[in-house]
Amino acid sequence: MLRSKAFSLLKPIPLMSGQSNLAYKFIHPAIASHRHCCHRRSVDYRQRNKTHPGSAGGRTISALQTKVMAEEELPGVLILDIGGTHGVLENLAALMKKHFRLITMKEFLENKKEMSKKIQSIFVFECRPTIDRELLESLPNLKVIGNSGVGVDHLDLKMISSFGVKVTNTPHAVADPTADIGMALMLASARRLVEGCQIAVSPDTKYFAVDWLGVEVTRATLGIIGMGSIGYRVARRARAFDMRILYHNRNRRKEEEEAVGARYCEKMEDLLQQSDFVMLVVNLTPETHKLIGKKELGLMKPTATLINISRGAVIDQDALVEALQNKVIRAAALDVTYPEPLPRDHPLLKLNNIIITPHIGTATVQAIRMMAEEAITNMLAVLNGQPIPSEVFPK
Amino acid sequence: MAEEELPGVLILDIGGTHGVLENLAALMKKHFRLITMKEFLENKKEMSKKIQSIFVFECRPTIDRELLESLPNLKVIGNSGVGVDHLDLKMISSFGVKVTNTPHAVADPTADIGMALMLASARRLVEGCQIAVSPDTKYFAVDWLGVEVTRATLGIIGMGSIGYRVARRARAFDMRILYHNRNRRKEEEEAVGARYCEKMEDLLQQSDFVMLVVNLTPETHKLIGKKELGLMKPTATLINISRGAVIDQDALVEALQNKVIRAAALDVTYPEPLPRDHPLLKLNNIIITPHIGTATVQAIRMMAEEAITNMLAVLNGQPIPSEVFPK
Numbered sequence: 001m002l003r004s005k006a007f008s009l010l011k012p013i014p015l016m017s018g019q020s021n022l023a024y025k026f027i028h029p030a031i032a033s034h035r036h037c038c039h040r041r042s043v044d045y046r047q048r049n050k051t052h053p054g055s056a057g058g059r060t061i062s063a064l065q066t067k068v069m070a071e072e073e074l075p076g077v078l079i080l081d082i083g084g085t086h087g088v089l090e091n092l093a094a095l096m097k098k099h100f101r102l103i104t105m106k107e108f109l110e111n112k113k114e115m116s117k118k119i120q121s122i123f124v125f126e127c128r129p130t131i132d133r134e135l136l137e138s139l140p141n142l143k144v145i146g147n148s149g150v151g152v153d154h155l156d157l158k159m160i161s162s163f164g165v166k167v168t169n170t171p172h173a174v175a176d177p178t179a180d181i182g183m184a185l186m187l188a189s190a191r192r193l194v195e196g197c198q199i200a201v202s203p204d205t206k207y208f209a210v211d212w213l214g215v216e217v218t219r220a221t222l223g224i225i226g227m228g229s230i231g232y233r234v235a236r237r238a239r240a241f242d243m244r245i246l247y248h249n250r251n252r253r254k255e256e257e258e259a260v261g262a263r264y265c266e267k268m269e270d271l272l273q274q275s276d277f278v279m280l281v282v283n284l285t286p287e288t289h290k291l292i293g294k295k296e297l298g299l300m301k302p303t304a305t306l307i308n309i310s311r312g313a314v315i316d317q318d319a320l321v322e323a324l325q326n327k328v329i330r331a332a333a334l335d336v337t338y339p340e341p342l343p344r345d346h347p348l349l350k351l352n353n354i355i356i357t358p359h360i361g362t363a364t365v366q367a368i369r370m371m372a373e374e375a376i377t378n379m380l381a382v383l384n385g386q387p388i389p390s391e392v393f394p395k
Numbered sequence: 396m397a398e399e400e401l402p403g404v405l406i407l408d409i410g411g412t413h414g415v416l417e418n419l420a421a422l423m424k425k426h427f428r429l430i431t432m433k434e435f436l437e438n439k440k441e442m443s444k445k446i447q448s449i450f451v452f453e454c455r456p457t458i459d460r461e462l463l464e465s466l467p468n469l470k471v472i473g474n475s476g477v478g479v480d481h482l483d484l485k486m487i488s489s490f491g492v493k494v495t496n497t498p499h500a501v502a503d504p505t506a507d508i509g510m511a512l513m514l515a516s517a518r519r520l521v522e523g524c525q526i527a528v529s530p531d532t533k534y535f536a537v538d539w540l541g542v543e544v545t546r547a548t549l550g551i552i553g554m555g556s557i558g559y560r561v562a563r564r565a566r567a568f569d570m571r572i573l574y575h576n577r578n579r580r581k582e583e584e585e586a587v588g589a590r591y592c593e594k595m596e597d598l599l600q601q602s603d604f605v606m607l608v609v610n611l612t613p614e615t616h617k618l619i620g621k622k623e624l625g626l627m628k629p630t631a632t633l634i635n636i637s638r639g640a641v642i643d644q645d646a647l648v649e650a651l652q653n654k655v656i657r658a659a660a661l662d663v664t665y666p667e668p669l670p671r672d673h674p675l676l677k678l679n680n681i682i683i684t685p686h687i688g689t690a691t692v693q694a695i696r697m698m699a700e701e702a703i704t705n706m707l708a709v710l711n712g713q714p715i716p717s718e719v720f721p722k
Contacts, residue, residue, distance in 0.1 A: 188520055212685075
């Protein structure tokens with residue numbers, strides 16, 4: 001009955017003030033036909049309606065389906081853990097419990113025979129649990145792996161696909177906070193903010209030196225490598241600083257170009273030579289692995305800053321160490337490295353012209369929640385045979 | 396000009412801990428005869444008559460009555476920077492001396508620092524950097540979170556030249572912008588989609604980020620005190636890029652200690668630097684930068700150029716771009 005209606009899972013919803021972040025609200029197909037006004041916790045509200053047969057929201061769900069949901073078990077989702085050092089945050093687990101039966105790795109391993117059949121989905125949070133062949137072979141009813149975050153370089157997409165399992169990510173929830181971190185790193189590096197904070201509190205500081213200077217961001221040239229969803233948001237922000245924006249991308253994006261006044265550089269070399277700030281906003285693939293190496297660093301201006309908010313392996317880290325030591329470029333600012341964290345004796349940690357943040361591109365209260373919501377929506381879409389908002393395919 | 400002497404400009408020093416930067420001095424030498432305080436004090440009789448202008452750089456040299464009385468031909472004090480709260484404008488005016496500042500050169504870099512501080516504080520950037528390099532770090536904790544800037548509410552107190560530039564930048568982060576100002580600025584409001592708060596209290600209650608962008612005057616002294624901090628959201632961040640004395644620092648210490656507000660980010664304090672045992676330096680929900688709002692290679696040069704232009708305008712009897720008048 002529900003399938004006969006044409007649902008669009010992704011609908012642009014006019015935002016009310018105090019609205020949460022998604023430009024497009026993920027509406028569960030069961031209620032997409034009703035034009036709900038969006039409220040900050042609207043996904044919860046709607047999903048709650050779906051699973052409580054007696055609630056007023058039950059009007060959106062057929063009586064039959066309501067009855068069926070109440071009697072059936074919720075689909076099982078495998079997670080590493082709840083809480084602890086690497087587990088799913090408690091409030092996110094609570095969110096998931098409304099739609100899934102949560103099964104931790106511990107519970108699964110202790111009772112494989114019974115649990116394995118129940119697990120239809122895996123929620124991968126901060127790259128855990130690790131998805132290997134052994135795990136996939138032990139989960140006969142697994143249909144989807146829902147990743148929290150947009151990068152899926154930690155997942156072997158081909159192998160997972162060979163099991164008939166779909167993979168989804170969360171491109172919408174990550175875009176704004178990651179663009180914000182890119183801007184934060186660029187500003188902090190240019191203005192020597194971290195160093196400045198150290199001076200401000202140091203017991204040795206007697207006065208503020210007058211010849212202590214950073215470099216301008218306003219009206220400087222920013223070269224964005226990777227003009228996808230996140231790169232475009234970086235460009236929008238940089239425009240407000242009157243920055244001159246160049247970009248390099250697999251494909252030219254004329255509409256976005258015009259919207260932010262960016263100039264397309266077909267050759268990455270041109271972008272590298274002209275930019276005061278180079279920001280990496282690509283995803284990690286075999287093509288972008290070590291995209292920035294000795295040659296590329298050598299093409300950059302000696303006054304330029306390299307910012308990486310993509311994945312550590314996009315940069316040849318050894319080449320970066322050398323470039324920073326020899327002042328081939330002015331400075332670097334990395335939210336991502338390979339591995340994370342770096343070994344404590346890594347040369348990058350000893351340089352004074354680099355700032356490194358611990359992969360906090362989406363580390364906000366709001367973003368973490370939105371990523372879980374987006375993952376939940378994607379996983380439920382797969383399990384319910386609905387159009388999937390953000391499926392990722394192997395190359 | 397080749398035959399005449401260039402007009403004399405008094406500066407504290409060239410180079411050294413507080414002196415004018417060498418490249419700026421070189422810039423000035425094209426238009427002025429530079430006279431350092433040392434040269435002046437060693438030969439007051441001759442030098443005093445030559446000095447027609449003083450270039451005040453990083454608040455030095457200090458302008459007091461004694462100095463003004465000893466400079467009979469002084470016409471203008473050209474300040475590097477826009478804030479003139481360190482100058483006694485009334486007293487200087489009583490000597491018939493004009494004061495100029497550099498509002499154009501400071502506006503963009505100061506707005507940039509405001510944005511840098513807001514982003515750094517919200518995303519816990521400084522703390523994050525410490526974690527990334529700490530010898531004790533074994534893994535990155537998953538429950539370590541900051542707060543969003545995009546689509547949050549920014550309340551700008553002081554919508555002048557700098558405040559407006561902050562608003563422009565914040566708009567690109569889809570921030571909801573409120574502002575409080577002595578006067579309403581309708582054109583700027585519309586340009587950045589800002590909402591005017593006639594009462595500062597309304598702004599304080601609604602903002603996730605409060606940024607101070609006023610100049611320091613008797614009216615704005617301790618503008619933000621215990622009451623104002625209490626009106627702010629407990630999740631809010633206070634950012635100061637104006638002058639330290641706009642905030643009641645003792646009240647701020649208390650508010651941060653008791654988590655009345657989430658955090659603060661200050662480019663300015665009173666005094667600068669703070670005493671090394673000051674409680675503000677011990678808090679973990681504050682970041683302080685050493686007054687670097689205009690500390691860029693380009694800005695420092697532009698401020699000197701703007702000051703030179705202003706001083707020459709006074710000496711040549713031409714319209715003065717940025718004269719500052721006592722209230």
